[in-house]
Amino acid sequence: xxxxGLAVSALLPNTPLPWLAGISPRAxxxxxxxxxxxxxxxxxxxxxxxxxxxxAVAGLISGLVSSTxxxxxxxxxxxxxxxxxTPCAAGAVMSTAATWLQALLxxxxxxxxxxxxxAPAALAxxAVAGGGGAWLARRGGVRGRVNPRAKRAPLxxxxxxxxTGLLLLVAVLVNAAQQRFGAQGLFGAVALAGLxxxxxxxxxxxxxxASGQIxxxxxQQGVILAIACNSLTRCLVASLSGGWEFARWVIAAxxxxxxxxxxxxxx
Numbered sequence: 001x002x003x004x005g006l007a008v009s010a011l012l013p014n015t016p017l018p019w020l021a022g023i024s025p026r027a028x029x030x031x032x033x034x035x036x037x038x039x040x041x042x043x044x045x046x047x048x049x050x051x052x053x054x055x056a057v058a059g060l061i062s063g064l065v066s067s068t069x070x071x072x073x074x075x076x077x078x079x080x081x082x083x084x085x086t087p088c089a090a091g092a093v094m095s096t097a098a099t100w101l102q103a104l105l106x107x108x109x110x111x112x113x114x115x116x117x118x119a120p121a122a123l124a125x126x127a128v129a130g131g132g133g134a135w136l137a138r139r140g141g142v143r144g145r146v147n148p149r150a151k152r153a154p155l156x157x158x159x160x161x162x163x164t165g166l167l168l169l170v171a172v173l174v175n176a177a178q179q180r181f182g183a184q185g186l187f188g189a190v191a192l193a194g195l196x197x198x199x200x201x202x203x204x205x206x207x208x209x210a211s212g213q214i215x216x217x218x219x220q221q222g223v224i225l226a227i228a229c230n231s232l233t234r235c236l237v238a239s240l241s242g243g244w245e246f247a248r249w250v251i252a253a254x255x256x257x258x259x260x261x262x263x264x265x266x267x
Contacts, residue, residue, distance in 0.1 A: 055074065055077075055084070055087045055088055055090060055091035055137075056087070056090040056091050056094050056133055056134070056136075056137040057091075057094075058091055059074055059090065059091025059092055059093070059094040059095040059098075059133070060091075060094040060095065060097065060098050060133075061098075062091075062095055062098075063094065063095025063096065063097070063098030063099060063102075064098045064101075064102055066197070067095040067096055067098060067099045067198070067230075067234060068197075068230070068233055068234050068237055070091065070092065070095035070098075071092045071095060071234050071237050071238050071241070071250060072237050072241045073241075074088040074089070074091045074092040074095075074241075074242065074246075075088070075092065075237065075238055075240070075241025075242025075243075075246055075247070076241050076242070078242040078243070078245075078246040079241065079242050079243060079246070082245075085242070085245050085246050086136055086139055086249075087136070087137060088242065088246060089136050089242075089246050089249040089250060090133050090134075090136035090137035090139075090249075091133075092238060092242075092246070092249070092250045093129055093132050093133035093136055093249060093250060093253040094129070094130065094133035094134075094137075096129040096133075096231075096234070096250070096253050096254055096257060097125075097126050097129035097130040097133055097257075099129075099198055099199075099227060099230070100122050100123075100125040100126040100129060100227075100257065100261070101122075101126055102199055103122060103198065103199065103202045103223060103227065104118070104119060104122040104123070104126070106199060106202050106203050106206060107122075107202065107206050107223075109206075110203060110206035110207050110210055111206040111207070111209045111210040111219070114206065114209050114210070114216050114219050114220075115206075117216055117220070118219070118220055118223065118265075120264050121220070121224075121261040121262070121264040121265045122261065124257075124260040124261050124263075124264045125227075125257040125258065125260055125261035126257075127260070128253070128256050128257040128260045129253050129254075129256075129257040132249070132252070132253045132256065132257075133253070136249060169200075170193045170197070170200035170201055170203075170204055173189050173192075173193065174186065174189045174190060174193065174201060174204040174205070174208070175204065175208070176189075177189035178208065178213065178214065183214075183218065186208075186214065186218065186222065187221070187222060187225060189201075190204075190205065190222045190225050190226050190229075191225055191226070191229045192229075193226065194225060194226035194227065194228070194229030194230045195229050195230065195232070195233050196230075196233070197230065198226050198227045198229075198230035201222065201223075201226040202222075202223050202226055202227075205218075205219045205222040205223060205226075206219065220265055224258070224261060224262055224265065227258060227261075228258050231254040231255075231258055234250065234254060235247065235250065235251045235254060238250040238251065239251075
């Protein structure tokens with residue numbers, strides 16, 4: 001699938017589309033191939049490392065597609081098996097680390113210069129979430145069974161189409177809001193989109209910055225806003241799916257990683 005995608009990508013036009021926040025068809029497909037590649041690498045790591053890292057690695061892999069879905073899955077697993085609440089929390093927190101990693105890679109692909117400026121903040125968020133997930137995995141002391149969903153093919157056709165549709169929809173909405181209402185419209189659209197998904201508005205912001213429609217500062221603020229708004233959704237999902245004993249770790253990791261990234265940007 002990756003080989004075919006690369007072949008098709010080379011044939012697509014690389015001309016930015018104004019109505020798509022400046023994202024070109026080639027860049028859009030490349031983003032999807034990036035997500036698929038990350039999933040494939042995660043799958044290989046899971047098979048090589050074995051189930052001793054189980055739920056933590058599964059959470060990281062699932063988070064590369066949707067941290068919210070990963071947290072919901074881990075929360076349900078923790079509620080069904082209370083003895084695995086801490087290992088499940090480790091997986092949920094690791095899915096948060098995946099959010100920072102994927103956001104940074106998207107920026108590198110669409111706006112390399114801006115990505116280098118944002119990298120310290122993203123790495124701070126990644127380090128805090130990843131460190132928290134690793135600590136929880138060790139603290140759990142249980143070799144949790146790998147989530148069966150993590151054993152599937154890395155990215156299913158349905159998921160690919162959903163991600164494509166979401167990226168397109170958010171790019172159109174963010175671009176329209178920025179054109180019509182300026183910075184206020186931009187941040188409003190990013191916040192709204194961030195409640196559902198953090199990655200799609202990041203891609204839109206990167207394309208807008210690369211085309212000169214927004215400043216680096218606006219991009220940085222927008223990325224933090226998108227991840228913060230999505231964190232609110234993930235906190236709610238964690239509480240509803242896994243209860244407080246599970247959710248408290250997720251909430252702490254989300255708050256700490258976003259705070260760390262924000263402080264680095266302000267420094």
